[in-house]
Amino acid sequence: MNQIQENSHSTIPSEVLSRAKKEIGEDDERKDATLKIIKEWLKKQPHLSCSQDDRFFLMYARGCKYSIEKIKRKIDLCLTMRALLPEIFSGWDAMSPNIQNALKYGIMLPLPGFDHLGRKVFVYRMGCFPPEKVKVEDLEKASGMVAEVLAYEEPVIFITGVVVIVDFDGYTLSHLTHRPLSFMKKQAKYFQDAGPASPKSINFIRTPTAFNAVYNLVMGIFNDKMKQRVKVHGSDFESLYKEVPKALLPSDYGGQGPSFVQLTDSWKKKVEKNREFLLQQQKYVADESKRQGKPRTTEELFGIEGSFRKLTVD
Known part of the structure; x- marks a missing residue:
């Protein structure tokens, strides 16, 4: 190429x-x-x-x-x-104990490569951590740091766009109370109104009962254009494969890409490497x-x- x-x-x-x-x-x-x-x-x-x-x-x-x-x-x-x-957006020291602890859970993981439309795909895992062992603020700092590194390393995403997979596997009432709805509202507002990349597709998967509160909040904030890009797949991975090529997805989703464990380790090291930045x-x-x-x-x-x-x- x-x-x-x-x-x-x-x-x-x-x-x-x-x-x-x-x-x-x-x-x-x-x-x-x-x-x-x-x-x-x-x-x-x-x-x-x-x-x-x-x-x-x-x-x-x-x-x-x-x-x-x-x-x-x-x-x-x-x-x-x-x-x-x-x-x-503060306390972005990759080597601080709280950020090291947050990075090891891999809550936000961009996937290698691009989909069939040239878009970057990343997975946001809402239930992949024990709420009693990590602060929501630290998880979001770590996620913001991953996103910042990705934005500067792969500027192509601002031309082709991004695809978001929001995975609720393991999500419980404890996760819902751990991340107040007011916090999620702020996240969604920044993502929609201030972020430079417009998500072309937002995909909710493995959604439990507790998902409804999150869904209603997000849909109440998103504008009409964003609402039209939201898809709820539940546990239907065949439905997800129609939106994101199976070959690109992690092995955890039956895809051919690296596992979550491998992706978490890779992005943790990349964030550490970019500490001064x-x-x-x-x-x-x-x-x-x-x-x-x-x-x-x-x-x-x-x-x-x-x-x-x-x-x-x-």
Whole structure:
């Protein structure tokens, strides 16, 4: 496969770049012009501390189909929400005991390769951990770190999209109470409104009775476009195979890919390898005291119910 160098760290296949030109109008001239405009705009936003890595800006440029105003809104919202969610986006030290403990469960696992439509598939395992042995905040920090590494290593996902499998195997009432609905609401809001990658398909599998509360919450938050992309397969793996090629799936699902144990070990090592990068990434947030105009609040963005305490992070 022909590879075109995006920068010193990542490559995008030439056929995917051709697809980007056709679907979102990307070419070198538009890309360079957009990067210049966004970087100039950021200089006038004293409240935003932002990575200057072109890959960050291109995530949003591609995810927003090169709409300049939408890119600005999304970057601002991303950094604002990250500042208001320290329970997810701070304490990103891969070698700290709490993160080491969380990583060993493999709650969020991107799968190797891409599906038949060029999309990245990842599995989010809601019941794979003992609730009494790990904090929900640590699990979400670890998941956020995995997602951050994936985003920078595989920029193709912002052109082709992602597919999410949410696996409820082992999910109990203890897991539901371990992760308050207010927490899940915040996660879903960030995922839908501030994340640069738009999921093309969200697949719920192995769903127990306790799943209903989660499903109702998520569907109450998602916009109409996202709702149409949700599929509930239950325990019907043949139904899942119609959405995600069997060959790509982990051996745990009857597929030909690596097992969950192998994937967990692989991603734990990858996060550890990127420790310094992740420590830097956690610093990129909004400072509401410097915002020109009215500061944005947790209540405004997430609703007043279930507001979280601010966590002390060392």
